[in-house]
Amino acid sequence: MKLLLDSCVWGGAVGRLRAAGHDVVWSGDWPADPGDEEILARAVAEGRVLVTLDKDFGELAVVRELPHSGILRLVAQSALQQAEVTLRVIEAHGADLAAGAIITAEAGRLRVRLPRTQD
Numbered sequence: 312m313k314l315l316l317d318s319c320v321w322g323g324a325v326g327r328l329r330a331a332g333h334d335v336v337w338s339g340d341w342p343a344d345p346g347d348e349e350i351l352a353r354a355v356a357e358g359r360v361l362v363t364l365d366k367d368f369g370e371l372a373v374v375r376e377l378p379h380s381g382i383l384r385l386v387a388q389s390a391l392q393q394a395e396v397t398l399r400v401i402e403a404h405g406a407d408l409a410a411g412a413i414i415t416a417e418a419g420r421l422r423v424r425l426p427r428t429q430d
Contacts, residue, residue, distance in 0.1 A: 312401055312409065315354040317363035318344060321390035328394055333401070334359075347371060355380050360408045362397055364388075369413055373424075381408035386417040 314328060318339040328335045336359065338350055347367050354361040360381035361368060372379045388396050396416050404414055404423060411426035
């Protein structure tokens with residue numbers, strides 16, 4: 312799966328996700344933070360699921376209806392847990408993410424918001 316990790320996601324997660332076969336870009340490697348809207352736009356342009364700790368991306372996607380290629384928000388996950396939680400969510404809901412779902416992963420709870428279907 313193609314992933315874009317927001318800079319708030321631990322950079323050490325990149326290697327673990329790549330080792331699991333995923334195509335990963337970490338915005339922490341970019342020379343400057345372009346802001347949430349540009350990060351979301353880059354994820355869409357490259358067909359990447361955005362992995363973040365930031366709830367603002369859900370607001371951009373739901374309230375402002377900006378396009379996205381799927382969003383995984385990690386809540387209260389330690390840096391060392393972030394890659395493993397991401398891998399578990401991809402295993403269980405990779406097709407949903409690829410279809411544009413917004414998933415929030417909290418300890419003991421997973422919320423999946425499937426994309427609206429077009430009539």
